[in-house]
Amino acid sequence: MFCKNCGKEIDDKAEICPNCGVRVKGSSGAGDAPSAGFGVLGFFFPLIGLILYLVWKSDFPLKARSCGKGALIGVIVYVAFVILYVVAIFGIAGCIVASGGGY
Numbered sequence: 001m002f003c004k005n006c007g008k009e010i011d012d013k014a015e016i017c018p019n020c021g022v023r024v025k026g027s028s029g030a031g032d033a034p035s036a037g038f039g040v041l042g043f044f045f046p047l048i049g050l051i052l053y054l055v056w057k058s059d060f061p062l063k064a065r066s067c068g069k070g071a072l073i074g075v076i077v078y079v080a081f082v083i084l085y086v087v088a089i090f091g092i093a094g095c096i097v098a099s100g101g102g103y
């Protein structure tokens with residue numbers, strides 16, 4: 001395999017390039033672990049979760065995945081609530097119109 005930073009050939013099992021000292025892309029960082037906290041952050045603030053996913057996906061893939069999952073679930077839940085809200089509003093409006101305008 002080749003180093004992503006300097007381009008020199010390195011051992012396939014190497015975690016750090018012996019030529020330039022940069023961490024190899026395939027290995028996870030020292031502080032990388034799945035994080036429920038980042039998942040919750042991504043759920044409540046999907047844009048932040050997406051940004052963290054994009055920034056961390058190569059250096060901290062497990063944390064990035066937690067952020068991405070939280071953001072995706074947050075967006076899905078938000079869209080579901082908007083659809084339910086619109087259906088409820090049209091349902092209430094339909095009942096009012098059907099009953100003669102409510103006056």
